[in-house]
Amino acid sequence: MKRNEQLEKISSVEKWDFIVIGGGASGLGIALDASSRGYKTLLLEAYDFAKGTSSRSTKLVHGGVRYLANGDVALVKEALRERGRLAKNAGHLFKNQNFIIPNYTLKDSVMYRIGLGIYDYLAGKLSLGKTIAISKQEAKNRLPTLNDKDLKNGVVYKDGQFDDARLAINLAQTIVEQGGTVLNYAKVTELHKNSQGKIDGVTFIDGLSQQEHKILGTSIINATGVFMNDILSMDHGINKKFVVPSQGIHLILDKSFLPSDDALMIPKTSDGRVLFAVPWHDRIVVGTTDTLIEEPSYEPIPLEQEITFILDTAGQYLTKQPTRDDVLSIFAGLRPLAAPEKAGQSTKEVSRSHKVITDPTSGLVTITGGKWTTYRQMSEDTVDEALKVHSELVAKPCVTVNLSIHGNIPREQVNLNDHLYVYGADIPALKELMNSHAEMAEKLHPNQPYTVAEVIWAVREEMAQTVEDVLSRRVRMLFLDSRAAIDSAAKVAHIMAQELGKDEQWQQQQVAKFLEVARHYLLVDYQPQA
Numbered sequence: 001m002k003r004n005e006q007l008e009k010i011s012s013v014e015k016w017d018f019i020v021i022g023g024g025a026s027g028l029g030i031a032l033d034a035s036s037r038g039y040k041t042l043l044l045e046a047y048d049f050a051k052g053t054s055s056r057s058t059k060l061v062h063g064g065v066r067y068l069a070n071g072d073v074a075l076v077k078e079a080l081r082e083r084g085r086l087a088k089n090a091g092h093l094f095k096n097q098n099f100i101i102p103n104y105t106l107k108d109s110v111m112y113r114i115g116l117g118i119y120d121y122l123a124g125k126l127s128l129g130k131t132i133a134i135s136k137q138e139a140k141n142r143l144p145t146l147n148d149k150d151l152k153n154g155v156v157y158k159d160g161q162f163d164d165a166r167l168a169i170n171l172a173q174t175i176v177e178q179g180g181t182v183l184n185y186a187k188v189t190e191l192h193k194n195s196q197g198k199i200d201g202v203t204f205i206d207g208l209s210q211q212e213h214k215i216l217g218t219s220i221i222n223a224t225g226v227f228m229n230d231i232l233s234m235d236h237g238i239n240k241k242f243v244v245p246s247q248g249i250h251l252i253l254d255k256s257f258l259p260s261d262d263a264l265m266i267p268k269t270s271d272g273r274v275l276f277a278v279p280w281h282d283r284i285v286v287g288t289t290d291t292l293i294e295e296p297s298y299e300p301i302p303l304e305q306e307i308t309f310i311l312d313t314a315g316q317y318l319t320k321q322p323t324r325d326d327v328l329s330i331f332a333g334l335r336p337l338a339a340p341e342k343a344g345q346s347t348k349e350v351s352r353s354h355k356v357i358t359d360p361t362s363g364l365v366t367i368t369g370g371k372w373t374t375y376r377q378m379s380e381d382t383v384d385e386a387l388k389v390h391s392e393l394v395a396k397p398c399v400t401v402n403l404s405i406h407g408n409i410p411r412e413q414v415n416l417n418d419h420l421y422v423y424g425a426d427i428p429a430l431k432e433l434m435n436s437h438a439e440m441a442e443k444l445h446p447n448q449p450y451t452v453a454e455v456i457w458a459v460r461e462e463m464a465q466t467v468e469d470v471l472s473r474r475v476r477m478l479f480l481d482s483r484a485a486i487d488s489a490a491k492v493a494h495i496m497a498q499e500l501g502k503d504e505q506w507q508q509q510q511v512a513k514f515l516e517v518a519r520h521y522l523l524v525d526y527q528p529q530a
Contacts, residue, residue, distance in 0.1 A: 084126025
């Protein structure tokens, strides 16, 4: 997947069947659905794939236990079905994760046991395993740092865990393999309409060359998540908000805070929300919050009250109280929730289900809501709806239910102890690269497993264009240890400059830009170490 080759393909197509705006979970899924059906498909992403919400999730592929508690059975059933499909189609990224709910009252132990039994039932043949009850002692054995004051027993259920940004990159690669075209750093600036008022093309600016491109397309899909209103306003200046951005933050802690392969799930915290503490790449992800935000941002900033809430709540359930100094990284993401129908409705009450909105005049198709787990179903629904709107496109059936995603290998072949596991079927090629020259196997940072070869691979095979692309979304160092990522920035810039033919000035600019972004992932002051 090379950017220059993708750019060349754009000029060779007179008119696209589908132009998808947005390179997050839904945009990538839609482009894969359309290209795998045989349509001429182009995806345009303003920054980098999964730059926004889609790299900032809780890293769960789940049916949504709390949605079941809210009575949203249809959404849970859909998500559990899609969870099972992703486990088969991207086995290298999917982990069958045990979650333990500690019960501090007997009423809770009965309620969660019954509720999770229904959860298992709804999963049907795609179940990951049965829910079981465990004693207080076993809960303590499996979660050694769990606060056992008033603990009665526990419930263990299974759900999925994954790496969101890595899945996004693999989806982009799969689109290319299916004949589609993807381009990052390609910001759509204008929608073009014919004499009947139908959108028949877009203008985008190549963010690297600053060159403007005007292209024609039959069906234009708005898959820009929390930024969807920007594209809608290009269409007809509508001010109505179809999407409500809700912020969720996550803290990354050392594994010593929860030294276990099991995850902790607190179904109801002091403000009625869910708290997860989940093992991820040898760290612990703790979150999340649900805070209404007025304006969306590509680099959302965690609010002080969110930070305090998670630190305090985690401290109630763990014997080791986390402090600001213990936080290795902090990140915030914005959920593109479908706007509430009633004024004053809270984000907890806003449906997590997706909506496909079509404009009968312009033909613009917009997807909103949803979550990573259901990205494939969202994509199928969106393409199906677009085909109804654009009858000039011959309808073809969806083929993504069993479509293997780039890198897919059976889950039983995945070695989670090797940090390269996220590359799946590409691991032999990466190891060959490492073995080709001694310096390729060098670590980027002494306390991190990532190597020089992975930076080279990210540039050559995964369309990485900036230091942030590499350290944030190709390898996940910024999300896992922001201090280590800051220390590694200059080395990564040097490696990339050699690969891309860039000069010293480019390196300095890249490091400065990365440090500006990375400081938002810190809770304490930190200066790069030489």
